[in-house]
Amino acid sequence: MLVLMFSALSAAPSSGVSVGLVLGDPSGISLKFWGTGGNSAFQLHAGGGGFIAPGWLAISGSLLYHISLSRQTPIQGYLGPGVYVGVSSRTNGVGVIGLQMPFGLELIFSEVPLDLFMEIPPIFYMTTEGNMGFGLGMGLGLRFILK
16 A cells, blocks of 8 residues: 555656645645755745734745655755745734744645645744744645646
8 A cells, every 4th residue: 555655646847836735724726846956945835824813914935955864755855044034913913023044844746737745944033122032933835746
């Protein structure tokens, strides 16, 4: 069963765009732009804020570097620097800006153009009121790969 499942997986695309949904921080639309060089891609999430800026709107963007975790499976790991910007409705419109370093796992299917991912981005942030903090976001998503 595992052999059949992993035979339907492939390596990261060398170019193209992936479009889909992410649940987490933020929850909403997820875009991934492949082909930024080597094993890297630019990822953008936009939607309702989750844990760091709960409420109205949050956007995060990261430059991700992918590595194969094992020669036996095509599961890839990724890591990369990024930024997080949000506006929270629960704190009277206080803005949040931060630096993040998402790391995650990604499965890219070859039989169907889908990529399934899960990530945890640690975020160091500052609010427009001058408060600083550290938080852990999360994301679980599915994207359709456009070539």
